[in-house]
Amino acid sequence: MSAPILIFDSGLGGLTVLREARLLLGEHRFVYVADDAAFPYGDWEEEALRARIVALFGDLIRDHQPAAAVIACNTAFTLAGEALRAAYPQTCFVGTVPAIKPAAERTASGLVSVLATPGTVRRAYTRELIRSFAGQCAVTLVGSPVLAAQAERLLQRLPVDEELILAQIAPCFVEADGRRTDIVVLACTHYPFLAPLFRKLAPWPVDWLDPAEAIARQIRRVVPEAPFDRDAANLGRDPAVFTSGRKAPELERLLVGFGLKL
Structure with missing residues (x-):
């Protein structure tokens, strides 16, 4: 089974990127990660938030071993992008910056x-x-x-x-x-x-x-095309991870529309 593409955001905003990425990389699996325990990022001091994001990615990379990690959040990437690439040089990071x-x-x-x-x-x-x-x-x-x-x-x-x-x-x-x-x-x-x-x-x-379409095109450039994975397709919806552990019925219904499951 091929490695998934990880899409990370502070909340639900990265779903715009997931939607476009699926159109261009439909042969791949995805993992959606929302750091909703820390939402909104704008309330954080910069150093504390940078440290949180870098530490969190240590766990995410270990658990999911992604083909690429997409930081689908301008705030997170402009703050922590360099630190993430320095801390995890073997991981391919795709960032989000203002267009x-x-x-x-x-x-x-x-x-x-x-x-x-x-x-x-x-x-x-x-x-x-x-x-x-x-x-x-x-x-x-x-x-x-x-x-x-x-x-x-x-x-x-x-x-x-x-x-x-x-x-x-x-x-x-x-x-x-x-x-x-x-x-x-x-x-x-x-x-x-x-x-x-x-x-x-x-x-x-x-x-x-x-910017979502441009981000998806960049993911396509850095992630090799893969054969269609029938075993992965049979697994159904891709996983969504919320750092708060929230499992609300309305959230589950929303995620179904994006092909995700908690």
């Missing part, structure tokens, strides 16, 4: 916004991406402390606060010299689940740039 380069290539107005978590906005990594790839653009960084939690609520069919969501995305919309923001980078894997609401509430249409 600033493709946004800069696509924008017509030159006004780009990056909607992220506060941690991703603070990170020097993000500002270096802007300097490297978007020097000719005016980039607005918007860090929301609440949108990831709203996405988790939406996925679990709980009510969300549209006024709160509008207040969080409003700073993304900038007008200057007759130009308007035309691209908003979704720099948190939770946010694509809210994209229909973003479109509904936005003051004007923009391109909401979802």
Whole structure:
């Protein structure tokens, strides 16, 4: 049986990446890991969170021996990506970073916004991406402390606060010299689940740039194509691991829709 691909997130946001990865790597098994015991990551001090993620991956790599480990979380990868690669050099890590380069290539107005978590906005990594790839653009960084939690609520069919969501995305919309923001980078894997609401509430249409497809293409580049594994297919749904140990019926129903089981 071939080694699985491990997809890691602080919560449910990485399901956007899993969904795209399955389209390109359907012959592979997956393991989904949500560090929901520590959610939201934005509440943590950086050093403590980095140490937690690196230690957690020691257990995950030992238990699952993945063909690749996908950090489907901008906050986690921009904070701990280098430390993970240094600690586990035999493991192939695929990271998630804000899609600033493709946004800069696509924008017509030159006004780009990056909607992220506060941690991703603070990170020097993000500002270096802007300097490297978007020097000719005016980039607005918007860090929301609440949108990831709203996405988790939406996925679990709980009510969300549209006024709160509008207040969080409003700073993304900038007008200057007759130009308007035309691209908003979704720099948190939770946010694509809210994209229909973003479109509904936005003051004007923009391109909401979802990085999940690009991440899936990168996984395809680094993970060799494998023959279809009939034994693995017969096992049914792929495993999902939640670090809190949570086993709620509504969570189990949600995961079934993504081909996962607790």
